[in-house]
Amino acid sequence: MLSGALAAIALAALVAGIAGAWSPCGFSMVDTIGTALGDVRRATMTLASATFTLGALAGGAVTFGGLALLGSLLGGGASGVRDAIAAALALAAAAADWRGLRIAPQIRRQVPERWRWIMPLPLACALYGVLLGLGFTTFVLSFAVWALAGMSFASGSLSFGLVAGIAFGVGRALPVLWIAPRLGREDGQRALDRLALEPRLWLGLRRVDAIALSFGALLLGAAAATAAPPAQFAHLGTDPSTAGRALAWERPTTGGWLVRPAGTARIPGRFPALGGGRIAWVAADGAITVATRFPAPHPRTFAAPASASIDDLAVSRHWLVVRDQGSGGVANLFAISLAHPKRRVYLQGAGLPGAIGRPSLSGSRVVWTYSDAVRSTLYEANLATGARRILLRSARNVLYANPSLAGGRLLYERSDRCVQDVLLGSSAAPAHARVILALPSIVTRDPGYQPGYVQDYNTASLCHNRKTGPGGTMTLGPTALGIATAWVSESPPALAATRIVAVAI
Amino acid sequence: MPSEDPQTRSLSDEVARSSNRRGFLERLGGAVIALAGAPVVAAALLPADAQAEAYTNFCGHTYTTGNCPAPTGLPRIDRNGYPLRASDGVPVDDLGRPVNSRDEPIDAQGRLLTDADGVPLAPAPRTRVCETAGHDYGIQLSLDGSWYRCCGGTVRRIRDCCGSTNVRINGDAALPGYCYPGRHVFCVTYFETTMPC
Numbered sequence: 207m208l209s210g211a212l213a214a215i216a217l218a219a220l221v222a223g224i225a226g227a228w229s230p231c232g233f234s235m236v237d238t239i240g241t242a243l244g245d246v247r248r249a250t251m252t253l254a255s256a257t258f259t260l261g262a263l264a265g266g267a268v269t270f271g272g273l274a275l276l277g278s279l280l281g282g283g284a285s286g287v288r289d290a291i292a293a294a295l296a297l298a299a300a301a302a303d304w305r306g307l308r309i310a311p312q313i314r315r316q317v318p319e320r321w322r323w324i325m326p327l328p329l330a331c332a333l334y335g336v337l338l339g340l341g342f343t344t345f346v347l348s349f350a351v352w353a354l355a356g357m358s359f360a361s362g363s364l365s366f367g368l369v370a371g372i373a374f375g376v377g378r379a380l381p382v383l384w385i386a387p388r389l390g391r392e393d394g395q396r397a398l399d400r401l402a403l404e405p406r407l408w409l410g411l412r413r414v415d416a417i418a419l420s421f422g423a424l425l426l427g428a429a430a431a432t433a434a435p436p437a438q439f440a441h442l443g444t445d446p447s448t449a450g451r452a453l454a455w456e457r458p459t460t461g462g463w464l465v466r467p468a469g470t471a472r473i474p475g476r477f478p479a480l481g482g483g484r485i486a487w488v489a490a491d492g493a494i495t496v497a498t499r500f501p502a503p504h505p506r507t508f509a510a511p512a513s514a515s516i517d518d519l520a521v522s523r524h525w526l527v528v529r530d531q532g533s534g535g536v537a538n539l540f541a542i543s544l545a546h547p548k549r550r551v552y553l554q555g556a557g558l559p560g561a562i563g564r565p566s567l568s569g570s571r572v573v574w575t576y577s578d579a580v581r582s583t584l585y586e587a588n589l590a591t592g593a594r595r596i597l598l599r600s601a602r603n604v605l606y607a608n609p610s611l612a613g614g615r616l617l618y619e620r621s622d623r624c625v626q627d628v629l630l631g632s633s634a635a636p637a638h639a640r641v642i643l644a645l646p647s648i649v650t651r652d653p654g655y656q657p658g659y660v661q662d663y664n665t666a667s668l669c670h671n672r673k674t675g676p677g678g679t680m681t682l683g684p685t686a687l688g689i690a691t692a693w694v695s696e697s698p699p700a701l702a703a704t705r706i707v708a709v710a711i
Numbered sequence: 712m713p714s715e716d717p718q719t720r721s722l723s724d725e726v727a728r729s730s731n732r733r734g735f736l737e738r739l740g741g742a743v744i745a746l747a748g749a750p751v752v753a754a755a756l757l758p759a760d761a762q763a764e765a766y767t768n769f770c771g772h773t774y775t776t777g778n779c780p781a782p783t784g785l786p787r788i789d790r791n792g793y794p795l796r797a798s799d800g801v802p803v804d805d806l807g808r809p810v811n812s813r814d815e816p817i818d819a820q821g822r823l824l825t826d827a828d829g830v831p832l833a834p835a836p837r838t839r840v841c842e843t844a845g846h847d848y849g850i851q852l853s854l855d856g857s858w859y860r861c862c863g864g865t866v867r868r869i870r871d872c873c874g875s876t877n878v879r880i881n882g883d884a885a886l887p888g889y890c891y892p893g894r895h896v897f898c899v900t901y902f903e904t905t906m907p908c
Contacts, residue, residue, distance in 0.1 A: 579837040656797075
């Protein structure tokens with residue numbers, strides 16, 4: 207969806223650049239490069255055209271890329287809000303351009319004419335290109351230019367800014383490249399005349415711009431809607447769980463919370479889980495509550511296991527998966543059929559605290575990790591058929607943790623002595639996943655040599671992604687996988703400050 | 712920080728290849744270099760234990776074979792070959808986290824590390840440094856012979872991680888070092904004894 211919006215924005219920027227040809231500077235450039243140079247100086251003209259184009263591309267990239275970079279300094283997250291602002295700007299500019307409104311605010315400045323006389327033509331044209339590419343140093347010929355600037359800033363995405371900027375630069379260069387080489391001939395002169403005498407062409411281009419901007423606004427608006435819930439609501443907490451446009455999480459001091467389009471609500475319990483149109487949590491008395499909505503008028507409850515406390519849940523339409531910790535120190539992971547609660551599937555047991563990781567459910571498939579000093583394994587089981595398989599296993603160096611399953615997509619964490627990675631891939635081929643977030647390992651590392659001795663041949667002791675000494679301060683924790691967002695818990699040394707961050711995927 | 716002359720180092724390594732006992736190697740190397748008329752260089756290259764500056768990377772390690780990859784940097788191991796944090800000898804897992812006797816990750820006070828919910832963090836694999844180096848590089852490796860030197864007031868056991876390989880972790884030719892016959896040093900580790908010296 208976002209790539210479609212980006213294509214629409216690129217088209218709008220290209221057309222906005224072309225529309226700039228109807229400005230005083232646009233005409234001047236055609237003439238400067240093409241006028242009466244004749245065949246003798248064709249090479250100079252070709253070079254000037256090339257430098258002008260490069261200058262325009264650079265100028266566009268600087269303006270729109272720079273604005274995007276500035277926007278990124280506002281911080282990550284809140285992609286939905288950013289998309290919504292960008293969509294609103296695009297829509298407003300589209301309306302104004304469609305109606306052909308007078309451009310305001312207008313920049314009544316031109317490029318310095320004297321450069322044409324005091325500099326070699328290619329150099330002067332390069333600088334002219336930069337000024338025109340910058341967009342706001344001379345006349346602005348469509349509202350789209352203003353909108354693109356605002357959208358680049360609001361996006362906070364360098365790629366967005368660069369795409370818009372380069373497309374704008376190409377647009378500024380195209381009319382010059384099209385007409386200037388032919389200016390000495392009749393058809394070239396006719397083209398320039400048509401340009402100068404047909405403002406309807408310019409107005410038509412503004413309407414094309416309006417259509418492209420509207421299309422971009424539509425797609426950005428859709429992205430904003432699906433990007434909910436906003437990240438800032440889930441700022442402090444852990445154990446995220448998401449389904450559709452809702453996100454539930456645990457705040458260790460206050461219990462479960464739920465955020466959805468209707469607002470934020472506190473859940474009367476802990477370890478909230480979402481999935482399959484259901485919400486589940488562990489009530490204060492230890493019993494499990496499952497409901498189809500919240501607040502829940504008629505929730506189902508499942509008694510707490512005897513002599514055990516539940517410390518995590520996962521839920522789907524037909525299944526509930528429970529991790530508990532027995533008083534004897536044995537942890538268990540098992541599934542309960544919601545249709546036939548007496549039907550239970552035992553998944554894992556462990557005498558080692560923390561060995562069984564947090565489960566995640568998608569339909570009838572559940573994933574979890576089991577790790578001890580011998581190996582770390584990521585399992586998947588089909589609760590309907592009983593089939594179980596190993597998705598990933600490592601007997602050394604690596605710890606797998608905190609998987610999340612959504613359809614066929616699999617999110618998981620992989621940690622080694624150097625790095626903590628969050629990877630997104632397919633449960634069918636989990637080893638071929640891409641890293642969407644990487645943090646340095648938290649352990650203190652020495653430089654691989656003792657001070658005072660010859661330091662050499664110790665590269666195998668080093669980590670390329672981090673320095674020696676204390677490591678990072680954040681430990682990755684539980685995750686959730688949404689449609690366009692991965693939610694990841696990050697714990698600082700003060701665990702109460704654990705937070706959930708949104709990573710666009 | 713002193714550095715070895717590459718030519719001399721190459722000569723020493725060449726000498727080392729012809730031997731599988733470092734004591735003999737030191738004597739032979741010393742003789743060869745001394746005969747070559749470089750007694751000063753020989754003294755620098757083949758130091759007594761007290762001449763710490765001639766060791767590479769850590770006290771007691773002569774010659775140039777690189778460290779085995781270890782979770783926290785320096786390849787300090789316990790007597791069974793499992794990784795320890797070099798600075799204080801605390802056992803660590805393969806991620807470099809300090810662990811208790813059950814291999815559970817712990818904090819500086821010895822308490823179990825937990826997540827924000829209070830649930831203990833998952834243990835991670837804890838494997839022998841030498842064997843894991845072999846796994847990482849696709850070679851079967853094991854700890855063979857040793858040499859002992861006085862380091863920081865205690866006896867340190869330099870343990871060569873050896874295999875049937877002619878290439879060492881540095882990427883160049885492997886030396887026999889303290890390995891069993893027919894095997895060569897791939898990388899080095901050390902074990903700190905409690906024996907004062």
